[in-house]
Amino acid sequence: MAHFPAQYSTLSAIALKNYIEAAYGLQLISCKFLLRGVSDTYIIEAIDAKYVLKIYREQHRSHDEIQAEVELLNLLKDGGANVVYPITAINGSHLQKFNALEGTRYGILFSYAEGAPVMDLNDDQLKTIGRQMAKVHNITSVVRLSYPRREYSIETTLINPIKSFEPAFNNLPDEYAYLKDMAGKVAQKLCSLDTANFSYGYCQYDFLPKNFHFDDAGNLTFFDFDFAGKGLLVNDLMSFFVHFFMHVYTGRLTDDEAGRMFAVFVAAYSETRALSDDELKAIPYLGVGFWIFYLGLQHEHFDDWSNLFFGVKFIKDRVGLIKVWVDKYCEGGFIEGVIV
Known part of the structure; x- marks a missing residue:
């Protein structure tokens, strides 16, 4: 009997364990499904190491876009940046192809970021993040990938x-009118800035503490690109500053x-890479674009993520949060100690 069409399937962890063992020549202890998001994530434990397996969806990432992520992470690794990296299979490939119910899905086996996320960062950790992010940018500002990735602009x-x-x-x-009006004002403001002289390249666009780990020795590893x-x-x-804003917003x-704390991070970043006051003033x-972009993403992928939270209450709360951001930083000026 033919299978009924599916829009999103979850690949069997047991079958993936057997597949990865054969494709990479590993002796695995376990393969466990971790979470569903923009991709499905599995934690794989081998005899002597851990790995992360990510299974992508074509609706979110095309084959070429996934290849671009592989290329970028390999360039960062080769450049000495502290990032996870794709593991090469026995046949020399990085991408694995799976014939899922909804169609072709691709997977990548990544190295494992030892340690854990730290939400309440101390000054030494802030300095480490600043220096290491600058090191990443020294690489991503000059590389040119062979494959396409999305572009972050006023339009997108x-x-x-x-x-x-x-x-x-x-x-x-009323909420929509506010966002539409604010987006227009922010677009005008960004157009008035001399962004042609800002540093440009490949940004991670989600540099929140959930996406990097510190181990017990204080070593930092970035992941989730x-x-x-x-x-x-x-x-x-900017995306790293969102972390501090949310801590203020929630009273922490x-x-x-x-x-x-953000000034400590910025000072450490500036030790490795030049940063202008105008770039900071643009944050x-x-x-605002960050919040609106992700609100659009959550709406666009409502069905795929089973986003039961995306409803009237969530939208009203999110617009309220954006208003606080605008009033605090766009209308009130950026934070004391970073830009006066």
Whole structure:
């Protein structure tokens, strides 16, 4: 009997364990499904090491876009950056092809980032992140990938998402009007800045603590380059600042302490890579694009992620959060201690 068509299947962890053992010549102890997101993630444990297996969806990443991620991570690894990297199979390939119910899906076996995420960062850790992010940018500012990746621009982070998620705001006209008006103002502000002199290259665009680990010795490893794409490199500093904003928003940090901590990070970054005041001043406006871009992504992939949270309450709460960001940083000026 033919299988009924599927839009999203979950590949068997048992079958994947057998496949990975044969494809990579590994002796595996276990393969466990971890989470569903923009890709499906499995934790693989071998006799002497751990790995992460990611299974991509064509709706989210094309074959060429996945190849670009492989290429970027290999360039970063070869350049001495502390990142996870794709493992090469016995046949010399990095991508594995799976004939899933919904069609072809590709997988990559990655090295494992030892340690754990740290949400309450100390000054030494902030300095390490700053220096290591700058090291990543020294590489991504000069490389040119053979395969395409998305581009982060005014159109892709502001204009296009606003259009795409309009149907979700049918019963929230005031919230939609606010976002549309604010996106237009932010676009105008960014156009007024001399962004031609900003550093440009491949940014990770999700530099939150959930995407890097510190081990017991204080070593840092970056991972999860799912959203890496071409854009202003200060976008990565912006996405890292989102972490401090959320700590302030939830009452875990004061504005003054968030500003002090981000300034420690910025100073360490600047030891390795030049950063202009104008780039820092752009962070609040690029941050509006960050929030709107991910709101559009959540709407676009509602069915695939089973995003039960995406509803009226979530949208109203998210617009409220964006208003706080705008009032605090776009209207009120960026944080004391970084840009006065």
